[in-house]
Amino acid sequence: MFSLFFMLVLALVLLVPAIWGVRCLPSEKYQMLAAFPVQHLENGSWKGMNLTWYGLLSASAYVLGTALGLVLLRASGAPLWACALTAMVLLCVCVPASRWIARIVEGKRHTFTVGGASFLGILLAPWVLVSVNMLITRYGYPPFSAVSALAAMALAHTCGEGMGRLACLSFGCCYGKPLRRLSPAMARFFEPMAMIFHGKTKKISYAHQLDGEPVLPVQALTLFIHIFLCLAGLGLFLGGKPLWALFLCLGGTQIWRVLSEFLRADYRGKQAFSAYQIMALSTLPYLFLCLKIPVFSENMAFVPDLKAGLTLLWTPGVLAGLFLLWILTFFYTGRSTVTGSELRFFVHGDRI
Template identity: 45%
Template structure:
C-alpha cells in the first residue's frame, strides 16, 4: 500500500468515528452501554454494575493506539517481542503514575490523569528502550533505535488521545468553560460551534452543575487537532523522518495541552498555571534533550508493507 493511500484511509476511519461521536455522545443515553445484574433485593429490584461508554471508548482508543504502534514499529523492522516488552514496561510505569500524579495534584483518590501518565512515560521511555537494547538486544542480536521507538509511541499516543476524547464526551469530563462565563468575543466564536451535555450522572452535571449549558467544545477541538497531528506524524515517520515525527507530535499535543487548559472549567488544581501544564512543557524540553543524548547512529529502514503484513 502506498503511503498516501494509507494516510487517506486512516484519516477517513478516524474522522468518521469522531464525527459520529461529536453528534451523539454528549447526550444522556450515551453514558451507560450496559448493566450487569449482581443481586436481587427483597423487593424484586436488582442491583447491578453499570458498564459505561467511557470504558468502552477508552479501551477502543488504547487498542487503536497500540495497533498503530505495532504497524509503525514493524515497518521500521523493530522485533515484535521487543515492542511487546517495551509496551509492557511503559504500561507498568504510566498506569500507576496516572493515579499517583492525579492524587498528588488534584488531592482526589478516585481520579486518573492522562497528562501525568504522558509525562511519566516521556521521562522513562528512552531509558526503558535503552535498557532493552542493552539486555535482550545484546543477547538476541537486535537494536531498537530510541528515536524510532519513541516516535512510534508518541504517534500512537496522539491517535489514542484523539479517539479517547470521545470517552470524555460520553462521561462529560474534561469539559470546556460555559459560554455564559466567557468574553463576548469567545461567545461569538462558539455561538454555533459548541457542545451541550445532558444527563445528571455526567461529571459536568454533578461536579459543576453545567448540564444543559452551551460550552466550549474543548474535547472536540482536542480530538481534531490530535488526529491531524497524528496523521502528519505518521506521514513523517513512514517517510523516514522519525525524529521529526516524534517532535511534531510532542510539540502539538503538549503545547495544546497547555493552551487548552485555559479554556477548561473542570478542576485542574488550585493555581492558574496548573502542574499539568508545567509537565507538558517539561516533556517537550526533555524529549528534545533525549534526542541529543540518544543520537541515532543507525538509519532505520522503514517499509510500510512490512508493518501491514
C-alpha cells in the first residue's frame, strides 16, 4: 500500500507540470525568465544577460531525477554516502558532457544535447556502480544488488530526461516536422495534437522559421512516453523485479529515441541516421554485455526498502546537495548565449 501511494504521488508530481507545460510553454512568454544588466552601452541602455525557462526546467528535471535515483539506490541497500558518491560522479560527467558532445556531433558551441549526455551516463553507470560496491565492501558494508542499483539509475534517467522535455518546449528546440511536410494520412492523425510555437527568439523560429505553424508534437510525445515508462518501471522495481524495470526503461527510452529522431526537423547532423540514433542503439547490446559481468549476474535477493529511501531525502546534507545541484545546473543551462537583450531604466516622474 505504501508503494502504491508513493507511485500515485510521483504520478501527480510528473503529470501536473507535464499537462501544464504542453499547454503553456510553446507560447512566447515562457522562454525568457529574467534578464539582468551586465554592461553599460553608449546609448544609455544596458546590455542584458538572459536567464531562461529552459534553465529553470532543466535544473528541476535534473534534481527530480537525481532525487528519485537517490531514493531507489538507498532502497536497494546502498549506504547514504555511496548513493551520494554515485550521483555526484555521474552528474559531474554528464552535465558538462551535454554541451561537449553537442559541440563534437553538431559543431555548435552554444547548444546542449540530452541524448549525448544520456549515452555517456549509460556507458559509465555500470562501472561507477561496480566501483562503489567494491569500495563499500572494503569498508565493511554489505554489498548491494548491482542490478537493482542499475535499475534505479535507469529509472532516474527516464524520469529526468522525460521532464527535461519541458525545457525543450520552452526554448522551442528538439521540434518535430511541420504537418505540411507529412503524408495526408499522418497529417490528419497528428493534427489534433499538433503544437504551435510562438516567438522569434525560439529555436524553431530562427533555425527553420516554423513559428506559428503546426508541427509534430515530438517533445510532448517524448515527455508522456517517459512518464509512462518511469511509472511502469517503478512498479516493477518496487515489486522486486529490478531486471525487468531496467530493460523496460532503458529499452523503451532508447528505442523511442531512435524512432523519434525520424519525426524531428531540427538539425541532428548531416547523416540520414544520426549519431544520436547510433548512440541509442548501441546502448542495448552494451547493456547485455554488462549484465554478463559476474557482479551483475549474481542472483541476489532483492526486497526494496522504500521507507529507508524516502528517509534519505530528509537528510540535511542531501537536501543541501540537491539545492546546490539546482543552482549550479540552472546557471549552467539557463544563461542564454544565443539570445541577447537591451535594458533601459527610468524613473516614473508622476510617482516622485
